[in-house]
Each structure stands twice: as C-alpha cells, then as structure tokens.
Amino acid sequence: MDTITKNEMQTILSIVKSPEMMYNANNLAKVLEITSMGTLKILKKLEQELILKSKQIGKARIYRINLDDDYSKNYINLLLSREALHSSPQIKRWASELKKIKHADLIILFGSVLDKKEPNDIDVLFVTEQKNFKKLKDEIKELNQINVKNVHPVYQSKEDLILNIKEKDKVILNAIKGIFIKGENNFLEVYDESRKE
Secondary structure, X not given: OOOOOHHHHHHXXXXXXXXXXXXXXHHHHHHHOOOHHHHHHHHHHHHHOOOEEEEEEOOEEEEEEOOOOHHHHHHHHHHHHHHHHOOOHHHHHHHHHHOOOOXXXXXXXXXXXXXXXXXXXXXXXXXXXXXXXXXXXXXXXXXXXXXXXXXXXXXXXXXXXXXXXXXOOHHHHHHOOOEEEEOHHHHHHHHHHHHOO
16 A cells, blocks of 8 residues: 555544444545545545455445455554554553553543543453453552542453444444554454454
C-alpha cells in the first residue's frame, strides 16, 4: 500500500470497531462525513489492496475486514496500535500504565477518558481467561492503589465478548470503539467470530 489517507484509516477503523454493522458506501459516508462517491472510491481501493472484502446483499455491497490475508491483519493491527501512539497525553499516560498488566489478552481504554480532560474514573475493557481472572483483578487493585483515578474494569472472556457483540450489548459495543492498548490480534479473532452466523 502506498500512503494511506486519514479517511482511509478512518474507514478501516470504523469497520473493525463496529462488527455489529453492515457497512456500505452510503452508511459509511455518514460516519466519515464525506460523499458516498468518495467513500465508494476509498472502499474499492482498500478492497483492491486486500484490506477489505465485499459481499453483495440485495442492492447493497457490504464491506468488512479481510481476515483471510496476513498482510491485511498486520496492517489493521498496525492501525489500531498507531491510534494509541498518536493520541492525547492523557491517553498515552493511561496506555503506559495499562500495558503493565500481564494477565489480560485484550485491553481497550474507553469512555470519558477519551474526550474529557478530567474523567471521574478510567473505563477499561479487559478480556482474559478464567484461570487468569484473579491475577488480573489483583493487578488492577494494585494499579488503583498507586493512581489518583481508579480503573473501572469491564471483564469479559473471549466467548463473552463474541456473544455480547452478536447480541449488540451497548456497553461492549461502546468499549470496542475505544483505544486498543493490548491484544489487537486477539480482537481480530473476536471480530471474525462475531461476524459468523
């Protein structure tokens, strides 16, 4: 891929962070706040470069992330990581703190910390296996003892996350639109599973 534009990055991130949506050029144009023709041009370019794949459903062409291609998966992981790297100092600070957590397979920072200067608490989605749950809770307790703001955890197993995305749980759908701190590749597996019938 040559250079990627801001709208192309936003297209990919919008699709990957909204597995509950069936995006076509028209409804994605509203998210990107550009014309449907401009959006269609972006979608076709990303499909040609194997980042996206499409499927005809009725009169609409629906686009989703292409997880059959390693290049595509690596590229999306890079974009998710890059988002945290290029975020506000407050988000970077919390990303640094949260990266210390060892017993979570996926960590997503979401909620008021993303857009408030002084959030009440720090909302974080943690995905872990049952065997690591107690250790993860201990790590968060320790983190809360040394920080002024408390981490407000939302715990999920991988299976819970897939099910909650399929059932369109509002808290979970909001959380996955946040900033990925750890486990981008694990999320792509969840994305893929949540899209299956």
